[in-house]
Amino acid sequence: MSRPRSTSSSSSVDRRRLWRDWEVLCGDIGERRAGTPEEHRAARFIARRLAASGLDSVEILEYPCQSHRSSRVDLAAREGGRWRPVEARILAGAPGCAPGERELVWLEMPEESPQLSPGSLRGRVVVVFGPLPTSARDHRRLVAAAPDAVIHVDERLPFSWTKSDGVYPEWVRRYGMPTTVAMAYLDAWRWRMAGVDRVRLSASVRLEAARSPTVSAVLPGRDPALPEILVLAHHDTQAGNVGADDNASGVVALLEIARQLAQRRQRPRRGVRFLSFGAEEQLSVGAAAYVRAHLADRARWGLVVNLDSVSSPLGHWAMYCVGDRALARHAQVTLAGHGLSVAPKPEVTPFGDIFPFNWAEVPSLWFFRTNTPGARWQHHSPSDSLENVSVEAVARLVGALVPMVAGLADAARWSFGARLPLTQRRIIARLGQELFGLPRRGPRARVERRLS
Ligand SMILES: [Zn+2]
Structure with a gap:
């Protein structure tokens, strides 16, 4: 018409x-x-x-x-024997984390959420493929698993860029929030194909x-x-x-x-x-x-x-x-x-x-x-x-x-x-x-x- x-x-x-x-x-x-x-x-x-x-x-x-005043994220993975940086952005309202090299694990959400147990992600960085939790129960599971940081991959389109997002202020207050950064879908795809299992990550953020x-x-x-x-x-x-x-x-x-x-x-x-x-x-x-x-x-x-x-x-x-x-x-x-x-x-x-x-x-x-x-x-x-x-x-x-x-x-x-x-x-x-x-x-x- x-x-x-x-x-x-x-x-x-x-x-x-x-x-x-x-x-x-x-x-x-x-x-x-x-x-x-x-x-x-x-x-x-x-x-x-x-x-x-x-x-x-x-x-x-x-x-x-x-007010999110400034932030800086450095993320790199070992790909083909050398460290290669990728673009990442911290989610507004999430805390930063100290620099360090960590083991990388993958989590497909929401179906793998029930397998998280308290402390099971301690000392690791977890890539969440799919939406970040929208139910408080899944969020609390993720917080209790205590990852050093979460890397979020928005699954909706094969993006070559990272999007800026935020976290729910009420959840930060009530349950806590791990460091959460976003990376591009296509970078995550490449990591998965290359079998990336170690990353270097640091994130600093100034909130006022x-x-x-x-x-x-x-x-x-x-x-x-x-x-x-x-x-x-x-x-x-x-x-x-x-x-x-x-x-x-x-x-x-x-x-x-x-x-x-x-x-x-x-x-x-x-x-x-x-x-x-x-x-x-x-x-x-x-x-x-x-x-x-x-x-x-x-x-x-x-x-x-x-x-x-x-x-x-x-x-x-x-x-x-x-x-x-x-x-x-x-x-x-x-x-x-x-x-x-x-x-x-x-x-x-x-x-x-x-x-x-x-x-x-x-x-x-x-x-x-x-x-x-x-x-x-x-x-x-x-x-x-x-x-x-x-x-x-x-x-x-x-x-x-x-x-x-x-x-x-x-x-x-x-x-x-x-x-x-x-x-x-x-x-x-x-x-x-x-x-x-x-x-x-x-x-x-x-x-x-x-x-x-
Ligand atoms: Zn709007």
């Missing part, structure tokens, strides 16, 4: 302005790790843009974070307690009693890339949506709040702190719309829906009517700024554009640059989202429910406790218990 069913409003998107904003974030400012002066510069720029669009109560809120900025602004509604729509993006990046897609794309989309909604002749019935978070790349530290700090406003949060990584030139639109089927249906039909075909995924995921809001039992839609199954090849690498983004992709999303958000903001009633399905609430409660250290029962459940 190439022709939208009705007129798309992507023609009203100011592409030049959108591109200029993108250039400021990724060109003038560049890498924007949590808690750095560059992240603060980005926040001030976003706040100025929102104020210039005529939004109210523009403010920059600050929350504590760990810092503050990460979140920008908040409101387009006030005519009826303050009605729950608001929250439009989210995040402006921070991992180390070593300018995050043009992840997530300057979401920020420039948010700025354009704010501008277009603020320009409408009449104010919406409901308020629309715009939030650009910091420290998302540390597992939504900024969004989680915001939700905790503003939990008293919970009754005002009606729906969250998150924009994160939305500019892939080739790709598929994804929409993660947390909420009832009527929400997914409403979004799908409305967006299709404005030229954007997207299949809803009724999936809970903790890897986005929607999650702390879901924990507070707020329904959400997360828009995302993939170019490999479930992911993006340039993710967290230097290729996440302005050369690899599409203004047209963002314009299409904005062109469909503006009428959807405007329609919802003007509606006195919504066709979907305010409650999340029980199956989703259960998953959210477990993930909230395991990954974020959030209390098992959400705030609404506690209020309801008190009232009953």
